[in-house]
Amino acid sequence: DGGITQSPKYLFRKEGQNVTLSCEQNLNHDAMYWYRQDPGQGLRLIYYSQIVNDFQKGDIAEGYSVSREKKESFPLTVTSAQKNPTAFYLCASSRIPWDRVGANVLTFGAGSRLTVL
């Protein structure tokens, strides 16, 4: 079955450490996204990518980095510069073109919960 796989499901980080969250999809979707979810707040966009080797910052990109070396993969690194990284992180993907109405249902992974010790 096609879908999005995120790993690890739970991750603990010590202060000053960088950690990388994995996101792999087999849906043949061009666009991939990373969102952060905190209690009482809507999903907030961290980064997104429309094609391989290209990505754009979302609303809260500071302290995060991404890469898109393969269409199927979009890993997120939470760096030590991120001051409050404890959150639930969601990876998603969608088809393109975005300029056509009806193309853009997001398919989400199961999420990764990061806790800073």
Added chain:
Amino acid sequence: EDQVTQSPEALRLQEGESSSLNCSYTVSGLRGLFWYRQDPGKGPEFLFTLYSAGEEKEKERLKATLTKKESFLHITAPKPEDSATYLCAVQIPLPNTGNQFYFGTGTSLTVIP
């Protein structure tokens, strides 16, 4: 400023007690409004997409409607398995970068047997 507001934040219903969830939005150039269901500790699952005022979509006990300023998710005769957080998202165009999605904070629904 583009905004998406969901109400109520939490809703407790007896099994069989119908109700509605609200999603109001103030955005420019709405391309689509989406409803998702999210179970605790899991990623959101797609329910409906609505594109224009007056449109309605149905799936089992759920019915989504759209006006120019808000959307409703009607739940008819809910069952305990309908308990989840329901998220609303709007899709708007951005110059040169495609589209953006803005999410509401969700309504946590609990259906009591």
